[in-house]
Amino acid sequence: MPRIHLTSFIVAPIQRVFDLSRSISLHKLAAVETNEQAVAGITAGLINNNETVTWQAKHFYKTRRFTSRITDMVSPDQFTDIMLHGDFKSYRHEHHFKSADNGTIMIDLIDFESPYGILGKLFNGFYLTHYLEKFIVNRNALIKEYAETEKWKAILD
Numbered sequence: 001m002p003r004i005h006l007t008s009f010i011v012a013p014i015q016r017v018f019d020l021s022r023s024i025s026l027h028k029l030a031a032v033e034t035n036e037q038a039v040a041g042i043t044a045g046l047i048n049n050n051e052t053v054t055w056q057a058k059h060f061y062k063t064r065r066f067t068s069r070i071t072d073m074v075s076p077d078q079f080t081d082i083m084l085h086g087d088f089k090s091y092r093h094e095h096h097f098k099s100a101d102n103g104t105i106m107i108d109l110i111d112f113e114s115p116y117g118i119l120g121k122l123f124n125g126f127y128l129t130h131y132l133e134k135f136i137v138n139r140n141a142l143i144k145e146y147a148e149t150e151k152w153k154a155i156l157d
Helices: 014-021 024-030 117-147 152-156
Strands: 003-010 037-041 052-059 062-074 078-085 090-100 103-113
Touching (some): 014 090, 014 103, 014 152, 024 037
Antiparallel strands (some): 003 103, 037 052
């Protein structure tokens, strides 16, 4: 099973980074290239423990839906979302946050598995892992941009 492990440093308080990371609005901004929209469950504001969101977007030339649930949350230290319905065989994303002297360390751990046996594993190795990693890197850059400037107020106020 592939694992993506990313670490970002953000010069902002942990609670702000935690809240921006679970913002439906900020996620939509990060996914503007795929026109990702929240179409069911929590569709605005901040997602909380045991809540679901269904995203609809165009990936790989096809409109797809992905429903996830927050299964664990300890504010402002961590939360985990898992796929309930979607194209993956399994998908789990752990979001961890640690206070540092001058900001927050944000850690993403993503474990996923594609369907289709050996063909899915080949697709992971050749393309999907990089595609997902690039998506999360771009999302984290947007979280950083909003958290480190006054832009966060437009999302969290």
